[in-house]
Amino acid sequence: MGKAPEAHLPRIDWDRPWLQAWREPGQRVACAVGAGVALHQALNAVQPAPVCFAPQCSLPSGEAYESFIARTRLCPTREGSHDFFNGLCWMRFPQTKCKLNQLQDAEIAAAGIAPVRGPVRDALTVFDENAAFLSAPQPLWDALIARDWHSLFITHRALWQEAQLVLFGHALLEKLLQPRKPITAHVYLAQPAMTSIAELDAWVAADLSAARLATKPFAPLPVLGVPGWWPENENFSFYDDSLVFRPPQLS
Incomplete structure (x- = not known):
């Protein structure tokens, strides 16, 4: 038996002042998710983005999330409000998100993945x-x-x-x-x-x-x-x- 439509996203009050920049694509994605569409599929259907949203299981074990995005242009996406808003950010701020990904990938390539991120990766996060x-x-x-x-x-x-x-x-x-x-x-x-x-x-x-x-x-x-x-x-x-x-x- 599938999950109820309300299981993936909480109720969102789109009249909040801080959500005005996100309302138009956000409502369409939320509506699709509420109808039972997987979040990554709903994001892909609503508005073009510089990445293609994919299930979280697409991320290989042991590969850094940011490096995987830079290599494949796929964005692993979990169900829920956190990755819902991340997807909207890729739609509304595509150049900024690409720049952040490029900087993260460069830092990982230079220093690898360590217990301490370092000042640049910390600030990027x-x-x-x-x-x-x-x-x-x-x-x-x-x-x-x-x-x-x-x-x-x-x-x-x-x-x-x-x-x-x-x-x-x-x-x-x-x-x-x-x-x-x-x-x-x-x-x-x-x-x-x-x-x-x-x-x-x-x-x-x-x-x-x-x-x-x-x-x-x-x-x-x-x-x-x-x-x-x-x-x-x-x-x-x-x-x-x-x-x-x-x-x-x-x-």
Whole structure:
């Protein structure tokens, strides 16, 4: 007896502000999975991607996941929300995902698979799993870097109307299926205005390099603090939680 359609993906509220960039292909894939189609088949049917999605069993024992993708252009895919969002990332950010795969494959080829990933592979994994892209007026970025939460979310709150934040990391998107205040993105500054996802994708892919990632060019951002993303942050006491909105570390 086959699994019930609901077994593969949880219910997804596509009206969440952080899912706007993912809604169109995501709903179509989720609908197919809900009708009983295997996730890898649903992803392949919905929108072209630079990889072909394949069952997880396609990955040979002992071969690194990223190396296998680079060698075959097949992306092993497990049922469930984690690889669902990973598949959507390949569709919406094909150039960025290809660049991340190229950098991972080069690091593996140079150093092999070791218990400790090293700074570049560690940063690549953080980026792939948890990154978000922010295009914002300079005062917002300065406040984010300084972890000056009062300035970021209260003093300069009106400037968020000029900002754009796009979530990228598939683990981050998965975690936000059950929103919790501590969920934090690793934000990567996107310099140009984001006129389209395709333009953002091209810019990020061109900007990424092993040397840049080794510096861990991220800033932590508790995403439910973003104005308009969560009703509770309309009460500014929301930001008084020092376990979430942590002060900068003293050197």
